[in-house]
Amino acid sequence: MNWRNRSQIFRKMFKQGEYHQLWYLIKRRLYINLLMKPVGLPVGLIIIPIIYILKPIVRIRLSSVPTGRIGHLAFESELYLRKKSLNSDRKKKLDVFFTNRAVQTKTIANKQLLSMYKRQMLIFDSYIASWFFYSVEWLLHYTDIVFELPHEENVEAHALFKKVDSRLKLTIEELEKGNKFLLSIGINPNTDWFVLVFARDSSYLNKQFPNHNWGYHDWRNAGINSFEQAVKYIIEQGGYVLRMGSVVDNKLDFVHERYIDYAVKYRDDFLDVFLTSTCKFMLGTTSGLGDLATVMDKPRIVTNSVPLGYVMQGKNCIYIPKKIVDRKTNSFISMKKMLKETADLEFRSDKFLLGDCDYIDNTPEEIREVTEEMLSRLNGAYKQNSTEQALLERYYALFNKNNKSYGIDTPIGDKYLKDNLKWIFG
Numbered sequence: 001m002n003w004r005n006r007s008q009i010f011r012k013m014f015k016q017g018e019y020h021q022l023w024y025l026i027k028r029r030l031y032i033n034l035l036m037k038p039v040g041l042p043v044g045l046i047i048i049p050i051i052y053i054l055k056p057i058v059r060i061r062l063s064s065v066p067t068g069r070i071g072h073l074a075f076e077s078e079l080y081l082r083k084k085s086l087n088s089d090r091k092k093k094l095d096v097f098f099t100n101r102a103v104q105t106k107t108i109a110n111k112q113l114l115s116m117y118k119r120q121m122l123i124f125d126s127y128i129a130s131w132f133f134y135s136v137e138w139l140l141h142y143t144d145i146v147f148e149l150p151h152e153e154n155v156e157a158h159a160l161f162k163k164v165d166s167r168l169k170l171t172i173e174e175l176e177k178g179n180k181f182l183l184s185i186g187i188n189p190n191t192d193w194f195v196l197v198f199a200r201d202s203s204y205l206n207k208q209f210p211n212h213n214w215g216y217h218d219w220r221n222a223g224i225n226s227f228e229q230a231v232k233y234i235i236e237q238g239g240y241v242l243r244m245g246s247v248v249d250n251k252l253d254f255v256h257e258r259y260i261d262y263a264v265k266y267r268d269d270f271l272d273v274f275l276t277s278t279c280k281f282m283l284g285t286t287s288g289l290g291d292l293a294t295v296m297d298k299p300r301i302v303t304n305s306v307p308l309g310y311v312m313q314g315k316n317c318i319y320i321p322k323k324i325v326d327r328k329t330n331s332f333i334s335m336k337k338m339l340k341e342t343a344d345l346e347f348r349s350d351k352f353l354l355g356d357c358d359y360i361d362n363t364p365e366e367i368r369e370v371t372e373e374m375l376s377r378l379n380g381a382y383k384q385n386s387t388e389q390a391l392l393e394r395y396y397a398l399f400n401k402n403n404k405s406y407g408i409d410t411p412i413g414d415k416y417l418k419d420n421l422k423w424i425f426g
């Protein structure tokens with residue numbers, strides 16, 4: 001990011017009265033420019049020539065792993081590894097990674113996940129190593145030594161997730177440890193099945209990054225109690241439900257022996273990964289924890305999806321989006337119109353809605369219906385006739401080449417599609 005872009009951000013924060021956040025960013029920039037870069041200059045002048053001298057023997061590249069948020073840690077690391085598994089280049093390469101702890105939160109979002117990626121990637125995860133990497137990173141950008149992990153949410157990434165199996169594997173010892181936990185809460189890992197439920201709220205980001213205003217992400221949130229009908233349906237079908245979340249605002253007003261408030265009672269880095277890897281599917285919203293399900297190739301229902309037209313990648317997924325209402329006319333803005341205007345490219349609600357629109361959450365009935373469809377699909381009972389297939393193809397045709405999710409064949413919920421023809425195609 002150049003100075004012009006930074007100055008625009010600073011001016012915007014000043015006009016909006018975000019003085020605390022503005023002062024935090026200014027202090028951070030001064031710290032980087034006045035301390036980290038002067039230290040990094042002599043370090044870079046030493047290591048850069050050494051790396052180029054070694055290039056005929058081994059090509060060394062340096063990069064960082066985003067460890068402050070579980071979704072970025074999971075998604076970007078997994079894309080890198082799956083692409084690497086398809087790379088037939090036999091030249092000797094050594095990719096070295098550092099965490100981004102020196103410029104983001106010092107906390108690792110999920111230590112278990114990081115340890116599993118360290119089995120396949122050379123990652124230095126200490127704060128000191130991160131500090132020295134970022135002190136010299138600005139200089140490395142003038143070379144071909146530094147590179148960024150991929151963060152592609154498009155049809156190419158979708159194809160990669162469908163073609164290549166997950167790189168994340170639990171050890172036998174880890175599986176035994178996880179199964180002991182399941183037994184302790186009354187779930188038999190050999191005969192029972194369970195579903196993970198997750199409703200995004202702002203608690204985690206506000207706690208981990210208190211100096212940043214995350215309000216523009218609030219439109220991705222959903223109330224946990226809107227999932228109650230779906231939870232009851234899963235239990236009626238013989239399953240268990242575990243409510244997930246690292247830090248949560250509200251509890252689900254529901255009590256049943258097969259419903260377990262894991263987020264409040266048991267939440268743990270290891271169990272987050274183990275439960276995701278062994279669940280029947282995950283039911284939730286757009287979130288980092290949901291990305292963990294994607295990279296572990298677990299079926300996933302995404303409800304309350306925004307922006308309109310953002311479709312998740314991965315195997316055996318379905319989704320239903322929120323609806324957008326024009327405040328002036330009090331009428332829905334069709335998905336067709338929003339996709340035509342490429343509104344799906346904007347993830348910030350303040351830019352997407354521009355203060356002129358509201359978003360409408362999915363109803364409890366819609367969430368239950370898409371849950372019924374997922375279970376039907378996974379149990380082999382789901383069938384789609386020619387008319388329904390044609391309707392789904394018509395929906396896919398709404399996406400044009402300028403849309404982020406063009407070509408991704410993750411289906412929208414069948415019942416949701418039939419019930420909202422006017423809004424979707426209007």
